[in-house]
Amino acid sequence: MISDLFSVTVLIGILASGIRLSTPYLYAAIGETFGQKSGVLNLGVEGQMLLGAFAAFYVAMTTGSLWLGLLTAMVVGALMGLAMAYVTVNLHAQQGISGIGFYLFGLGMSDLLFQKLLGTVETVQGFPKIYIPVLSDIPGFGEIFFSQNILVYGAYLLVPLAWFVLNKTTLGLKIRAVGENPDAADSLGVSVARTRYFTIILGGILSGVAGASMSIALLNVFQQNMTSGLGFIAVALVYFGAWRPIGVLGGALLFSLINSLQLWIQVLSVPIPSDLAVMMPYVVTILVLVATVSKVRAPSALSKPFERGD
Amino acid sequence: MKKFVWFVLTLALVLSACGAPAAEAPAAEAPAATEAPAVEAPAATEAPTEAPAPAEPFRVAVVMPSAINDLAFGQSMYDALVRIQEEMGAENFEFVYSEGMFVVDDAAAAIRDYATQGFDLVIAHGSQYGSSLQEIAPDFPETSFAWGTTVDTFGQPNIFAYEAASHEGGYVNGVLAAKLTKSKVIGVVGPIETGDAKLYIDGFKAGVAATDPDVKVNVNYIGSFSDVALASEAATTHISAGADVLTGSAQMVVGAIGKAEEANALWFGTQSNQASLAPKIVVASQVYHWEVILKEIIGLVQDGVLGGQSFTANLENGGQVIEFNPDYALPEDVRAVADETVKGIVDGTVTITLP
Numbered sequence: 001m002i003s004d005l006f007s008v009t010v011l012i013g014i015l016a017s018g019i020r021l022s023t024p025y026l027y028a029a030i031g032e033t034f035g036q037k038s039g040v041l042n043l044g045v046e047g048q049m050l051l052g053a054f055a056a057f058y059v060a061m062t063t064g065s066l067w068l069g070l071l072t073a074m075v076v077g078a079l080m081g082l083a084m085a086y087v088t089v090n091l092h093a094q095q096g097i098s099g100i101g102f103y104l105f106g107l108g109m110s111d112l113l114f115q116k117l118l119g120t121v122e123t124v125q126g127f128p129k130i131y132i133p134v135l136s137d138i139p140g141f142g143e144i145f146f147s148q149n150i151l152v153y154g155a156y157l158l159v160p161l162a163w164f165v166l167n168k169t170t171l172g173l174k175i176r177a178v179g180e181n182p183d184a185a186d187s188l189g190v191s192v193a194r195t196r197y198f199t200i201i202l203g204g205i206l207s208g209v210a211g212a213s214m215s216i217a218l219l220n221v222f223q224q225n226m227t228s229g230l231g232f233i234a235v236a237l238v239y240f241g242a243w244r245p246i247g248v249l250g251g252a253l254l255f256s257l258i259n260s261l262q263l264w265i266q267v268l269s270v271p272i273p274s275d276l277a278v279m280m281p282y283v284v285t286i287l288v289l290v291a292t293v294s295k296v297r298a299p300s301a302l303s304k305p306f307e308r309g310d
Numbered sequence: 311m312k313k314f315v316w317f318v319l320t321l322a323l324v325l326s327a328c329g330a331p332a333a334e335a336p337a338a339e340a341p342a343a344t345e346a347p348a349v350e351a352p353a354a355t356e357a358p359t360e361a362p363a364p365a366e367p368f369r370v371a372v373v374m375p376s377a378i379n380d381l382a383f384g385q386s387m388y389d390a391l392v393r394i395q396e397e398m399g400a401e402n403f404e405f406v407y408s409e410g411m412f413v414v415d416d417a418a419a420a421i422r423d424y425a426t427q428g429f430d431l432v433i434a435h436g437s438q439y440g441s442s443l444q445e446i447a448p449d450f451p452e453t454s455f456a457w458g459t460t461v462d463t464f465g466q467p468n469i470f471a472y473e474a475a476s477h478e479g480g481y482v483n484g485v486l487a488a489k490l491t492k493s494k495v496i497g498v499v500g501p502i503e504t505g506d507a508k509l510y511i512d513g514f515k516a517g518v519a520a521t522d523p524d525v526k527v528n529v530n531y532i533g534s535f536s537d538v539a540l541a542s543e544a545a546t547t548h549i550s551a552g553a554d555v556l557t558g559s560a561q562m563v564v565g566a567i568g569k570a571e572e573a574n575a576l577w578f579g580t581q582s583n584q585a586s587l588a589p590k591i592v593v594a595s596q597v598y599h600w601e602v603i604l605k606e607i608i609g610l611v612q613d614g615v616l617g618g619q620s621f622t623a624n625l626e627n628g629g630q631v632i633e634f635n636p637d638y639a640l641p642e643d644v645r646a647v648a649d650e651t652v653k654g655i656v657d658g659t660v661t662i663t664l665p
Contacts, residue, residue: 009550009551010550010551012550013546013547013550013551017543017546017547020543020546021539021540021543024539111377111410115377115379119379120379120381120586121379121380121381121564121587122587123568123571123587123588214538214539218539218542219538219539219542219565219568220568221538221564221565221568221587223380223536223538223561223562223564223565224376224377224380224410225410225536226536226538226539228534228536228537228538228539228562229537230539259540259543260543260547263530263532263540263543263544263547264547264551266528266529266530266531267497267528267530267547267548267551268528268551269528273503274500274503274530274531274533275502275503275531275533277531277533278531278532278533278534279533
């Protein structure tokens with residue numbers, strides 16, 4: 001019933017699962033923000049996530065070390081990013097198309113490795129919940145914010161960190177300059193290629209972590225195509241967040257909270273057809289995007305390959 | 311720029327809504343069967359083969375949307391084909407498969423390829439393949455096709471239809487769940503409110519209601535067959551809402567089973583035996599044994615009947631079996647109730663009223 005939605009248990013439940021659901025979006029979308037700020041659109045996020053998820057799961061399962069699994073996911077993501085950087089920076093490939101190519105590669109490769117190395121769905125003991133002393137005892141808030149696993153905390157720490165790097169450091173200035181006006185940046189001695197390599201590889205690493213956050217922290221299983229479109233939503237969230245980490249956080253939270261709200265709506269038998277309920281996060285996201293998209297401007301050089309004019 | 315925003319958005323929507331396509335080329339893998347001609351008569355086939363021993367092995371190709379090892383729909387078919395091969399012998403029965411065919415167009419191409427290659431029986435293991443099959447089958451009048459889960463053969467002489475009476479196993483699981491719940495709240499994680507999943511869940515609800523009308527069944531359809539993360543969060547939601555027994559249908563439930571295990575809630579499986587994922591909490595799984603139906607179909611094809619009939623896997627013909635998890639200590643009286651319920655459904659004394 002609708003009135004049940006406003007009980008404390010339900011509100012805590014919605015917020016806590018919203019925070020969990022938003023974690024992989026945050027890693028992937030913050031990584032994508034760096035890439036797009038420097039003028040590179042990477043649509044291969046989903047593929048990087050899938051390979052990262054598999055690598056983390058497989059290494060964690062065979063070695064028993066979750067940290068080694070996480071590290072492998074980062075390395076795999078970095079390699080995928082390196083390949084993407086070579087294709088887009090050195091070969092000047094059309095970014096949207098090559099990104100989709102990398103997505104398909106990650107999808108197929110993770111599936112193939114899963115078939116050959118695991119063969120069936122298995123489980124692993126993932127990162128445990130960390131109860132932050134004192135804070136986790138606060139009624140309500142403690143359960144929502146301070147009783148999550150380490151990768152959830154990491155995702156939320158990443159947001160201010162990314163904001164700081166992009167807006168308050170020389171590196172961030174270079175990234176933005178390369179994304180807005182690569183010719184000017186180049187003439188001032190900023191290496192467009194090196195900057196873009198850096199952001200794309202960083203994006204790959206964070207996508208790898210996004211995948212790992214699913215396979216060894218939140219879900220603790222690997223299944224083919226387990227990201228199921230999440231990486232593409234992450235790309236959309238970068239637009240939604242207007243290329244600002246805080247905006248990305250807002251978008252990821254909005255989408256995830258509405259998703260957990262619709263789960264509760266069904267559980268509490270609120271009389272709404274399930275098809276409408278599952279549509280809600282998408283509809284709301286589109287509505288907000290429509291309302292805001294005209295007010296923001298993308299990095300000018302986004303998705304344009306840079307060629308030095310002699 | 312705006313145009314591009316829309317492009318990305320649409321892409322995100324489409325890919326997430328339909329559970330992202332697996333865009334690999336048809337990965338047709340032949341099992342280790344050799345091409346050596348089989349001279350012996352098929353020894354152990356139960357199919358009514360009065361016809362002389364076929365000189366060549368019976369060749370089956372199957373196209374399925376998910377994977378052969380999804381612990382659900384795809385696996386149920388793969389396991390059935392393996393069992394038939396064990397029974398008939400690798401020299402008399404060969405099969406190949408294409409998995410991950412979420413994209414119906416790819417599946418249609420694979421179905422056509424297999425028919426062209428002269429397989430005796432081509433199985434389209436997914437109800438979404440129906441309209442493609444309707445177009446393809448008339449082009450290959452010598453090839454037999456099977457399509458499930460459905461009852462519709464399109465009136466074509468070379469299409470068999472098969473389905474599972476999943477409400478029967480669902481009912482038995484529901485009876486057991488109602489007996490075992492202490493909190494009187496049960497959670498169900500479903501994919502999309504249609505087809506086999508809906509039938510199972512409706513049967514489950516009927517089983518609970520018939521056993522203990524005070525037990526509340528909360529149902530959650532997450533709108534996807536592949537979103538493991540959302541399935542897992544749905545399970546967490548059920549548990550927060552007080553559920554101590556959970557069930558769910560389709561391949562994305564692997565995410566939900568993990569959450570049930572963490573909370574020490576019981577789990578009932580369907581489509582395939584899911585006990586391996588969480589041996590402590592899986593009570594029982596309703597398992598499809600498609601081989602019961604496939605053997606009938608193979609027998610008919612060998613006798614020259616290529617289609618036009620539909621089959622149902624149910625508890626009575628053994629196409630559906632309730633498999634109990636030996637690692638879970640089910641109280642004997644509850645087990646007895648389950649056995650009685652199965653018997654009742656088979657002999658017709660238990661009737662299942664679906665909504």
